[in-house]
Amino acid sequence: MDGEPLRENLVLIGFMGSGKSTVGRILHQTLGWPLVDMDGLIERRAGMGIPAIFAVEGEDGFRRRESELLASLEADGLSRRIIATGGGVILNPENRARLRRLGYVVWLRAPARTILARTSRSHDRPLLQAEKPLERIQAMLAERMPLYQETAHLEIETSDLSANEIATGILESARYDFGGRV
Numbered sequence: 001m002d003g004e005p006l007r008e009n010l011v012l013i014g015f016m017g018s019g020k021s022t023v024g025r026i027l028h029q030t031l032g033w034p035l036v037d038m039d040g041l042i043e044r045r046a047g048m049g050i051p052a053i054f055a056v057e058g059e060d061g062f063r064r065r066e067s068e069l070l071a072s073l074e075a076d077g078l079s080r081r082i083i084a085t086g087g088g089v090i091l092n093p094e095n096r097a098r099l100r101r102l103g104y105v106v107w108l109r110a111p112a113r114t115i116l117a118r119t120s121r122s123h124d125r126p127l128l129q130a131e132k133p134l135e136r137i138q139a140m141l142a143e144r145m146p147l148y149q150e151t152a153h154l155e156i157e158t159s160d161l162s163a164n165e166i167a168t169g170i171l172e173s174a175r176y177d178f179g180g181r182v
Ligand code: S3P
Pocket: 014, 015, 016, 017, 020, 039, 050, 085, 086, 087, 088, 089, 124, 125, 126, 127
């Protein structure tokens, strides 16, 4: 998937609870670039929250909305945005190629237990409403890890880092890739 010209967007990928939204907000404040929160946009356009979309349209309906939104982010040709994705966006091969064309893709990694601790109190992630959430997270991570890896230009293990440290690391690497224009 190399060889594409890199658009100057910063794209955050990673499992639920890996810190994409928090790090996205810091990057937005630091760079002054708009923050595109894909889940938030999908909810606004659908006029309902993610659990309701899953309940009414199933996961397929949600994935269709997610892929359509990503296609429109590529088609609008804009640069200099922070794009925070939902954790499952990488399941679709066309999405993976699009993400890389959209900009510099950063994978925020976190181990299953950290993800469980960060997500256990929220009820807005239908895919984690399981009887054994740790096992569910482990199984989903095993399926998705290679997909995050093949999509990312940069991966960051987040467990021992603060959100500010992660954002600083991303900016240093992106500066290099964007030829100092960030
Ligand atoms: C999903 C992750 C969620 C949201 C939806 C599905 C996934 O986003 O898009 O619940 O399949 O991993 P976050 O990663 O922002 O929680």
